[in-house]
Amino acid sequence: MxxxxxxxxxxxxxxxxxxxxxxxxxxxxxxxxxxxxxxxxxxxxxxxxxxxxxxxxxxxxxxxxxxxxxxxxxxxxxxxxxxxxxxxxxxxxxxxxxxxxxxxxxxxxxxxxxxxxxAPARGADAALAAVADAAADDLIRLHHPELGHRYPEFQFTPGTDELRPVVREVNRLLLAGQDPWGAADWWLGGNTWLDGVPAELLDAVPHELILAAARALVEDD
Incomplete structure (x- = not known):
């Protein structure tokens, strides 16, 4: 372990x-x-x-x-x-x-x-296009007691309101619509398979590795 x-x-x-x-x-x-x-x-x-x-x-x-x-x-x-x-x-x-x-x-x-x-996140207004285009499990949506719905920033292609394709795939594997906090914790916590925090590695490692790490979690469960 x-x-x-x-x-x-x-x-x-x-x-x-x-x-x-x-x-x-x-x-x-x-x-x-x-x-x-x-x-x-x-x-x-x-x-x-x-x-x-x-x-x-x-x-x-x-x-x-x-x-x-x-x-x-x-x-x-x-x-x-x-x-x-x-x-x-x-x-x-x-x-x-x-x-x-x-x-x-x-x-x-x-x-x-x-x-x-x-963690850095955007509100519903800034994520409007992605929200409109996303299925329930595609996008992590967290509820902030004061700010309302928050969408962790790592999910979006930098400088756009488009959802990263690899994030969409991993979120579906993690059933982000059913357990958004668990999915967010996977992305924002340390991951031994990747030797780092998945959200911080999106532009640093092949997306196939990130998908493999998510699949390994699902298969272990």
Missing amino acids: TPDQLIALLHRHWAQTLAELDADERAQLLRRVAALGDAVGRGPTLRAVRDVGRMLHRLPAHHPVGAALNDAVRFAGPDTGREAVVDRARLVDLLGFLSGPPPTADEILDTTRRRLLR
């Missing part, structure tokens, strides 16, 4: 994870997650992931994080090859949760949504 996969799994099931730990275990997990955030380089990062994983192996087999770790934890061998990717924005969220009382599922969701709404 890669660093980003572990962080994403924790982030998705954080409330359930904390519910299974006592105060001492939570403090220990805080130290290990903090060490993951401070790790630099492939070797130290993977060792920090391993330390977090060992702790979470204590979780019951039916727990979603425990089940995934018990079934599929895999680590790289020598400290060579591609750099390990760590989604530090998510780690900051997790450390904040660990430092205070156990969060509710709604609090976790709210924190994730606030992070996604901080």
